[in-house]
Every structure is written in structure tokens, then in C-alpha cells.
Amino acid sequence: MPRPGKSSYSDQKPPYSYISLTAMAIQHSAEKMLPLSDIYKFIMERFPYYREHTQRWQNSLRHNLSFNDCFIKIPRRPDQPGKGSFWALHPDCGDMFENGSFLRRRKRFKVLRADHAHLHAGSTKGAPGAGPGGHLGSVGRLSQFPPYGLGSAAVAAAAAAASTSGFKHPFAIENIIGRDYKGVLQSGGLPLASVMHHLGYPVPGQLGNVVSSVWPHVGVMDSVAAAAAAGVPVGPEYGAFGVPVKALCHSASQSLPAVPVPIKPTPALPPVSSLQPALTVPAASQQPPAPSTVCSAAAASPVASLLEPTAPTAAESKGSSLHSVLVHS
DNA sequence: TGTTGTTTAGATCGCT
DNA sequence: AGCGATCTAAACAACA
Numbered sequence: 001m002p003r004p005g006k007s008s009y010s011d012q013k014p015p016y017s018y019i020s021l022t023a024m025a026i027q028h029s030a031e032k033m034l035p036l037s038d039i040y041k042f043i044m045e046r047f048p049y050y051r052e053h054t055q056r057w058q059n060s061l062r063h064n065l066s067f068n069d070c071f072i073k074i075p076r077r078p079d080q081p082g083k084g085s086f087w088a089l090h091p092d093c094g095d096m097f098e099n100g101s102f103l104r105r106r107k108r109f110k111v112l113r114a115d116h117a118h119l120h121a122g123s124t125k126g127a128p129g130a131g132p133g134g135h136l137g138s139v140g141r142l143s144q145f146p147p148y149g150l151g152s153a154a155v156a157a158a159a160a161a162a163s164t165s166g167f168k169h170p171f172a173i174e175n176i177i178g179r180d181y182k183g184v185l186q187s188g189g190l191p192l193a194s195v196m197h198h199l200g201y202p203v204p205g206q207l208g209n210v211v212s213s214v215w216p217h218v219g220v221m222d223s224v225a226a227a228a229a230a231g232v233p234v235g236p237e238y239g240a241f242g243v244p245v246k247a248l249c250h251s252a253s254q255s256l257p258a259v260p261v262p263i264k265p266t267p268a269l270p271p272v273s274s275l276q277p278a279l280t281v282p283a284a285s286q287q288p289p290a291p292s293t294v295c296s297a298a299a300a301s302p303v304a305s306l307l308e309p310t311a312p313t314a315a316e317s318k319g320s321s322l323h324s325v326l327v328h329s
Numbered sequence: 330t331g332t333t334g335t336t337t338a339g340a341t342c343g344c345t
Numbered sequence: 346a347g348c349g350a351t352c353t354a355a356a357c358a359a360c361a
Contacts (some may be wrong), residue, residue, distance in 0.1 A: 065335060084361090
């Protein structure tokens with residue numbers, strides 16, 4: 001896999017995997033979810049390399065969407081007619097990339113299910129031979145979200161939370177598309193606040209307060225300096241692909257975000273301090289206390305709560321015992 | 330009919 | 346060498 005060098009990406013393949021590119025596109029969107037066609041558009045707009053051989057890479061990209069548990073499919077709302085579903089990032093997948101870098105995944109993201117019997121009983125199209133051994137993905141993911149309402153909103157909220165989790169690497173999404181990311185925060189377009197409000201969370205009136213109080217660990221620094229500090233070659237060519245001069249990153253002194261992520265959405269939230277233990281990385285994950293701990297906390301997000309429907313139907317019960325983990329290699 | 334989504338299979342590459 | 350991640354190709358079904 002080529003690494004960023006001095007030449008432009010315009011004539012060579014970007015060093016990002018399809019998973020990374022897709023994640024970028026989704027993260028870049030205001031709603032933190034995109035239809036397939038918009039994912040195509042995002043990639044083609046930013047990476048001229050992908051303006052050719054579209055059939056090849058788009059097929060691969062679709063394969064990745066279906067295959068990888070880090071992507072969740074969200075049905076369209078009735079008032080949003082169109083082709084295909086929306087795709088979002090699984091709330092837990094923010095910790096998927098090594099040091100937040102989109103150049104490399106540090107571990108595979110998988111959704112594990114305690115009750116594998118449902119895998120066999122609840123299969124949709126039958127797909128003979130497509131047993132659970134190879135692909136836990138499609139049936140184990142969040143395809144059972146309701147086509148409208150809380151599901152999509154919660155996904156957006158969790159995705160937004162995940163996007164602010166702990167990425168600090170110069171190739172993290174904030175640094176790649178940081179200008180827009182930052183703009184969303186500052187322009188009031190952050191879906192998290194509105195969605196949290198929708199879910200009944202207390203939302204500060206001023207978004208600036210949100211940024212400063214909800215993400216006090218978020219600072220602004222020069223991405224080039226960050227890259228240099230990380231020992232990553234940096235060249236001016238990144239500007240062509242939206243890498244900002246100033247990008248968000250996290251200070252080392254802060255490891256936990258103050259985003260309240262209760263197990264289930266409740267009108268009255270417990271004090272953040274009481275939530276802190278739940279926000280820490282589970283011991284089983286054996287992850288260092290990296291700034292990305294919120295990614296694990298996202299497991300307790302509204303999205304995660306949706307994985308446990310209160311009154312599951314036969315189909316919905318496929319996700320009733322679903323939980324996600326980051327599989328360490 | 331074209332797009333979207335799923336699945337299978339094989340190849341390549343990097344890491345241990 | 347073995348394994349996992351990724352890429353590529355292909356077939357097929359469902360849907361707008």
C-alpha cells in the first residue's frame with residue numbers, strides 16, 4: 001500500500017482503504033450517514049483517482065459496506081424516497097483505526113452475537129451456503145433499525161459522538177476533512193445536539209458551550225505539526241484532498257469526554273461524574289487508556305440501546321443479543 | 330433497466 | 346508459514 005509521498009494523489013491511488021474512504025464520506029456528512037451514491041460522489045470529488053474504473057472500485061466498496069460490521073445500513077424514511085438505504089458507521093468503530101489513522105486499521109471490527117441460533121433462524125433471503133461462519137455481518141448488523149424515527153437519529157448521534165471520540169492522528173478523519181468537521185461544530189450544524197435533544201438529553205443552549213463543555217478535551221492544533229510529531233511525512237499535496245491547516249485533535253491530558261451516554265435514553269440523566277466508570281474502557285478490551293475511550297463508551301449509546309428492542313419481533317430479535325467488539329489481531 | 334445490496338471466491342500484502 | 350486485512354471479480358436478487 002503506497003504511503004503519502006511528495007507526488008500528488010491525483011494520479012495515483014490514495015493510501016486509504018475502501019473502508020477508510022467510506023468512513024471518511026460518512027463522517028463528513030452532516031447526518032453522519034450517506035446513501036451509497038453520495039459515498040461514491042464524496043470519494044470521486046476528493047480523490048481523482050477514483051474517477052476512473054468506477055465499476056471496479058464501486059463494486060469493492062459495496063462489498064465492504066456489506067461485509068464489514070463497522071458499517072450499518074439505515075432504511076430510508078417514508079418521506080425520503082430514493083434508491084438504496086443510508087449507510088452509517090457503527091458507533092463502536094471509531095476505535096477501529098490505529099491511533100485514529102485512516103491509513104490503517106488496528107483491528108478488525110466485528111459484531112458478535114451471544115445467541116447464534118438467531119443467525120440460523122432469522123436468515124432473510126436464505127442465501128444457501130452463506131452460513132454464519134464467514135459473514136456475521138449482514139444479519140448481525142443494524143439492518144433491523146426502524147426506517148424512521150429514533151433509529152436513524154440515534155445512529156447519527158452515536159456516529160457524531162464517535163466522530164469526536166479520540167482521533168488525533170494526522171490522518172484521522174478530523175484532519176482529513178477537518179475543515180468541514182470543524183465547520184459543522186461551529187456553524188450549529190452538529191446533529192448530535194439536536195438528536196440528543198430529540199432523545200431527551202439536556203442540550204446546552206449555545207453550541208459553543210457544547211463544544212467547550214461536551215468536548216473539553218478537544219483542542220486545535222496544527223495538523224502538520226501533529227503529523228511531524230507522529231513521524232508521518234507530510235506534504236502540501238494533502239491540501240488538495242481537504243486536509244485542513246488547522247485540525248482538531250485531542251490534548252493528551254484529557255482522556256474522557258463528557259458526553260453522557262446512558263445505557264438507555266432516559267429523560268433524567270445521572271450526573272456525568274456517575275457515568276465516568278461506564279465510560280472507561282472495559283478491562284477485557286485491554287486497550288490503553290487512549291483518548292478514543294469514548295468509542296467504547298459509544299457501546300452504551302442510544303444506538304447500542306436500540307440493539308436491545310423492548311418488544312422484539314421475530315425479525316427484530318436477531319439483534320436482541322447483539323453486541324459489538326473490536327477484535328484484536 | 331440500472332442501481333443497490335449480498336455473497337462467494339481468489340489473490341495480494343504485511344505482520345508475527 | 347500462517348493469519349488477518351484488503352482488494353478484485355463475479356454472480357445473483359431485490360428494488361426504484
